[in-house]
Amino acid sequence: MADSANSARGDLKLTRITKSYGDFTAVDDLSLTIPEGSFFALLGPSGCGKTTTLRMIAGLEEPTVGSIHLGSTDITTTKPYQRPINTVFQNYALFPHLTIFENIAFGLRRRGLKDIDEAVNKVLNLVELPHLAQRKPTQLSGGQQQRIALARAIVNRPALLLLDEPLGALDLKLRRQMQIELKWIQKEVGLTFVHVTHDQEEAMTMADTIAVMNEGKIEQMGSPADLYDNPETAFVANFLGQSNLIKGSLVGTDGDSLVADLFGQKISLPRNRSHAVDSSIFAGIRPEKFRISLLQTPTSGNILSGGKIEDVSYIGVSTQYQVMMPWGQELMVFEQNDDGVAPFQIGDPVNISWEPVFTFALRGDEDAEAGTEVMPEDLDEE
Amino acid sequence: MKKISTPYLLLLPGFAFLFTFFILPIMNLAQTSTQTRIENGDTGQYEQTLRFANYFDAFIENREQFTRSFVYALIATLLALLISYPLAYALAFKAGKFKNILLVLVIAPFFTSFLLRTVAWKQILGEEGFVVPSLRTIGIISESTTLTSTSFAVIMGMTYNFLPFMTLPLYASIDRIDPRTLEASGDLYANGFTTFRRVTLPLSMPGVVAGTLLTFIPAAGDYVNAQILGSPNTKMIGNVIESRYFRVVDYPTAAALSFTLMAAILILVTLYIRKAGTEELV
Numbered sequence: 230m231a232d233s234a235n236s237a238r239g240d241l242k243l244t245r246i247t248k249s250y251g252d253f254t255a256v257d258d259l260s261l262t263i264p265e266g267s268f269f270a271l272l273g274p275s276g277c278g279k280t281t282t283l284r285m286i287a288g289l290e291e292p293t294v295g296s297i298h299l300g301s302t303d304i305t306t307t308k309p310y311q312r313p314i315n316t317v318f319q320n321y322a323l324f325p326h327l328t329i330f331e332n333i334a335f336g337l338r339r340r341g342l343k344d345i346d347e348a349v350n351k352v353l354n355l356v357e358l359p360h361l362a363q364r365k366p367t368q369l370s371g372g373q374q375q376r377i378a379l380a381r382a383i384v385n386r387p388a389l390l391l392l393d394e395p396l397g398a399l400d401l402k403l404r405r406q407m408q409i410e411l412k413w414i415q416k417e418v419g420l421t422f423v424h425v426t427h428d429q430e431e432a433m434t435m436a437d438t439i440a441v442m443n444e445g446k447i448e449q450m451g452s453p454a455d456l457y458d459n460p461e462t463a464f465v466a467n468f469l470g471q472s473n474l475i476k477g478s479l480v481g482t483d484g485d486s487l488v489a490d491l492f493g494q495k496i497s498l499p500r501n502r503s504h505a506v507d508s509s510i511f512a513g514i515r516p517e518k519f520r521i522s523l524l525q526t527p528t529s530g531n532i533l534s535g536g537k538i539e540d541v542s543y544i545g546v547s548t549q550y551q552v553m554m555p556w557g558q559e560l561m562v563f564e565q566n567d568d569g570v571a572p573f574q575i576g577d578p579v580n581i582s583w584e585p586v587f588t589f590a591l592r593g594d595e596d597a598e599a600g601t602e603v604m605p606e607d608l609d610e611e
Numbered sequence: 612m613k614k615i616s617t618p619y620l621l622l623l624p625g626f627a628f629l630f631t632f633f634i635l636p637i638m639n640l641a642q643t644s645t646q647t648r649i650e651n652g653d654t655g656q657y658e659q660t661l662r663f664a665n666y667f668d669a670f671i672e673n674r675e676q677f678t679r680s681f682v683y684a685l686i687a688t689l690l691a692l693l694i695s696y697p698l699a700y701a702l703a704f705k706a707g708k709f710k711n712i713l714l715v716l717v718i719a720p721f722f723t724s725f726l727l728r729t730v731a732w733k734q735i736l737g738e739e740g741f742v743v744p745s746l747r748t749i750g751i752i753s754e755s756t757t758l759t760s761t762s763f764a765v766i767m768g769m770t771y772n773f774l775p776f777m778t779l780p781l782y783a784s785i786d787r788i789d790p791r792t793l794e795a796s797g798d799l800y801a802n803g804f805t806t807f808r809r810v811t812l813p814l815s816m817p818g819v820v821a822g823t824l825l826t827f828i829p830a831a832g833d834y835v836n837a838q839i840l841g842s843p844n845t846k847m848i849g850n851v852i853e854s855r856y857f858r859v860v861d862y863p864t865a866a867a868l869s870f871t872l873m874a875a876i877l878i879l880v881t882l883y884i885r886k887a888g889t890e891e892l893v
Contacts, residue, residue: 289794309797316798322791326813335809336799381799 237313238388239300240264241286241421246295248281255281256292257445263423263438265388268415270424270436274468274600278445279425283391286423287316299388310339315382316391320398321374323366329353329377330362336385352384355414372403379411383418392424396431408434429469433457441465443600457515461504463591466513467600473519473560474511474597479503479590486585492556496531498588509593517563518587521550521579528582536560538577548572552581644866655860662863669867673851677875680847683762683837684830687769691777691826692819694770699781699818700811704790717778725772729839732768733759736840760842768836776825784818785811820887828876848872 241263248256256278263269271279284290286297288309296305304312315336324332333349342348353359356376366374375395382390395411396404412435415422426432432439433453440450441464449456449465460466463474477491486497489512496512503510521538522528539559540551543566550562550573562581564572573579645665646657670677698717706713720728734740736758746752758764788811796806812819834849841847848868855865 287798289797308802309794310800310802314798316795318791318795320789320791322789322795324792324795324810324814326810335796335801339800339805385799 237299237302237304238265241389241423242298243282243286244296244298246282246285246292246297248278248285248290249293254445256285259295259445259447261440261447261450263389263421265421266419268412268422268424268435268437270426270432270439271442272426272429272432272439272468273442274427277442279427279442280393282442283316283393283423283425286389287314287391288312313385313388314391315385315387315389316393317375317378317382317395319393319395321366321378323374323378323381325366328363328365329358329369332366332377333381333384335381340385348384352380355383355417356380371398372407375399375407379414383414383420386418387420389421389423392422394426395424396426396428404431411435433469441468443468458587459502459589460513461591462599463511463595463597464600466589466591467598471516471561472513473516474513474591475558475560476593476597477510477512478593479505479508479510487590489590491533492554494533496533496588497585498531498590499586502588503590505590505592507593511591511593511595511597513589513591514583514587516549516561517547517565518583519560519562519564519581520583521552521562521564521573521581523573524578524580526580528580530582530584531588532580532582533560534580536579536581538573538575538579541572541575543572552579640866640869643862644870646863655862657862665863665867666871669864670871673848673868676846676848676851677871679762679845680831680849680872681875681879683766683769683845683847684827684833687766687773687830688777688823688827690766690770691774692781692823695774695777695781695822696819699778699785702778702782703786703788714782717775717782720775726835726839729768729772729835732764732771733839736764736767759840760845762841762845764840765837765845765847768840769830769833772833772836773826773830776829777822780821780825781815781818784815784821788814816887820884824880824883828880831876832872 241261243259243261246256246259246261247254259278259282261282271282273279281290285292288304288307288311291306296303298304299313324335327335330349330353333352334345337345337348349362350359353362356379358373358376358380361369361373361377366377369377375398379392379395392411396407399407408431411422415435424432424436436453438450439453439456441448441456443464449461451459456465456469460469460472463472466472466474475491477489477496479487480490480495481488482500483497485500487500487503488495488497489510491512498512520528521536524534533554535555536552538550539553542549545566547563547565550564552560552562554560560581566572642659643657645659645661645663647660647662647665649656649658702710702713702717736742738757738759743752743758747754747756752758792810792814793806796810797803801809832849834847834853837845837847837850838853852865852868852872855861855868
């Protein structure tokens with residue numbers, strides 16, 4: 230079975246992929262290149278088309294339109310068993326009738342490889358479970374099954390490893406631990422990982438590059454820091470962490486900065502962080518970038534004055550404030566509890582300030598709520 | 612008084628039923644099987660003489676029918692398995708919204724009597740049915756060949772009559788397979804046939820074992836199909852027991868044959884389950 234598709238290596242390239250089920254378009258004219266050796270995440274809410282995209286890469290679905298290339302080989306219609314691609318399935322899909330050893334050896338045996346014992350034992354050591362080789366999958370805990378599913382895939386040294394919400398069934402603590410391990414294993418084995426998740430924190434912890442998907446399209450693609458600091462759409466701004474989006478308009482320029490008017494107060498922002506198409510904008514600031522000060526305290530940078538503390542929640546490392554602004558919008562502010570200063574009280578009149586460099590601007594005609602109504606934590610599996 | 616725990620009380624009705632309608636008759640049957648005819652007595656008058664040679668005599672006399680029963684039952688079971696497996700697979704994985712309707716159709720034959728359906732088969736396979744003329748036209752059977760009163764008709768009747776007993780356990784077992792394990796198999800370089808052999812079939816083994824047992828056991832003891840669709844040359848052990856009991860009124864032989872049949876089935880089933888090794892399956 231050592232045909233050309235099976236030995237293909239290189240970047241994965243999706244070209245203008247569309248997948249429709251009747252009237253429903255799951256993936257809509259999507260193009261994407263995943264560089265060889267990277268840890269790539271497809272991030273989005275349930276139903277955004279990320280799993281469908283993954284299944285098309287695996288060969289479990291065929292695109293309605295478009296092509297998929299691995300290196301220079303067209304694999305659009307290649308059968309799953311002929312692709313050098315392996316998947317870690319959402320609920321692991323281990324073979325319940327086979328031992329852990331035979332589960333891991335499955336792919337190697339199908340390809341008629343030699344030295345199966347050695348390869349299996351090596352990967353069992355990598356996932357630190359060599360003592361479970363003769364057990365059956367049902368005798369393992371969720372975390373152990375997860376590692377075996379990973380071992381069963383990477384033992385084949387595929388050109389591409391697909392992970393479909395691999396940590397979704399684990400509890401929070403184990404999930405954090407596995408995130409770090411997965412990242413380490415990816416570096417260790419040097420394979421290309423494509424990871425599908427609805428958990429933005431998971432994507433940001435592990436991936437080099439994240440593509441944020443929404444309604445079958447890619448909203449934005451970039452490094453975690455890029456996406457967080459410089460989101461291009463309201464959906465990205467809200468889906469990755471939290472954002473304060475304030476309606477305003479661009480009124481001028483000042484060197485490399487733009488000047489914006491937010492309800493009569495002037496602020497400045499870097500030109501390269503503006504994604505507005507005309508003067509109407511939403512100015513975006515992350516809650517932890519804000520500083521709160523009492524009215525008489527002098528501050529620098531961008532300042533919005535006339536706020537009033539509406540609500541205070543002390544959560545240990547930080548305190549979260551809701552600040553009511555004169556134009557009737559509540560802004561969210563996270564202050565680190567690192568300065569020994571007593572928190573502000575409800576009803577305190579305050580100014581809020583921040584460094585201009587932390588401001589981004591979105592198109593003024595966007596839905597400021599996009600991406601907020603689908604909080605990742607509320608999502609069920611599929 | 613010591614308190615009797617609830618689980619035992621709950622077992623009581625079932626046990627009472629089994630005792631009255633299974634254990635007592637079986638003991639009665641065992642007792643009958645070693646009786647001999649009362650000398651100068653009327654027809655059907657027997658006395659207990661503990662003649663265990665009844666078993667030997669009955670078996671030697673009916674070796675041919677015993678063999679035929681097991682051969683017919685085996686062929687019918689294999690045919691039912693070959694027909695049911697694709698059907699159960701399609702029901703579990705491909706039927707979609709028609710699943711429930713198709714399941715009802717599988718058990719629909721039970722709405723009419725077993726006897727009636729077997730008589731219907733006699734008509735289907737008879738000279739006036741459409742099967743024989745059709746097969747003659749395309750030359751599969753010669754002008755003089757008939758299908759009724761043949762072992763073919765008996766085996767077909769048994770296959771048909773016991774088909775749902777094969778299909779339902781198979782369906783239950785295949786339906787429990789996580790389709791993602793089949794996808795995982797394809798993902799791990801197994802083509803369709805290898806996936807079937809290495810994943811689908813092993814995972815459906817509990818259904819295969821249950822279905823073959825539920826088909827083979829009643830088929831081996833069946834006499835209705837052989838009586839309606841067969842001839843004297845296709846007599847099975849069930850027919851012998853039936854005629855010994857109701858026509859010849861030879862109760863001891865009928866009882867001895869019944870016990871021999873039970874023992875033979877029990878031994879075969881034990882060997883089969885050992886071989887199939889169901890306890891290792893999930």
